[in-house]
Amino acid sequence: MAGNKVTKADIIDSIYQKKGLNRKDIRMVVDSFVDEIKDALIKNHVIELRGFGTFEIRVRKGRKKARNPKTGEPVSVNSHGVAAFRPGKELKQDVWNITDKAE
Known part of the structure; x- marks a missing residue:
C-alpha cells in the first residue's frame, strides 16, 4: 500500500493474505460487488x-x-x-x- 491510499489491488492482496483464497476468485468477487453497487445506484436504489x-x-x-x-x-x-x-x-x-x- 502506497502511503495512506488503498487501491482495489491492495484490498485484493489483503484478503488473499488474510484468507488464503485464490486471487482470481477474490478479484471476481470484489469486481462483482462494486458492479452491484454501481447498478443499484444507477437504478436510484x-x-x-x-x-x-x-x-x-x-x-x-x-x-x-x-x-x-x-x-x-x-x-x-x-x-x-x-x-x-x-x-x-x-x-x-x-x-x-x-x-x-x-x-
Whole structure:
C-alpha cells in the first residue's frame, strides 16, 4: 500500500493474505460487488451495508449563476444526480479518534 491510499489491488492482496483464497476468485468477487453497487445506484436504489454505511443518489439543484473556473464566463448548470455515502454508526465510532489527515 502506497502511503495512506488503498487501491482495489491492495484490498485484493489483503484478503488473499488474510484468507488464503485464490486471487482470481477474490478479484471476481470484489469486481462483482462494486458492479452491484454501481447498478443499484444507477437504478436510484439505496444501498445499506449495516455497520459500514449507506450509498445513495442525491439530486443537486441546478444553478443559473455558476461560472466556468477556467474562463470566468457565466454558465447554467442543470439539476443532476451525485453519488453520496453516509457512514454508519459503527464506522463513525471506529474513526472518531483519527486526527491525522490521509496523504
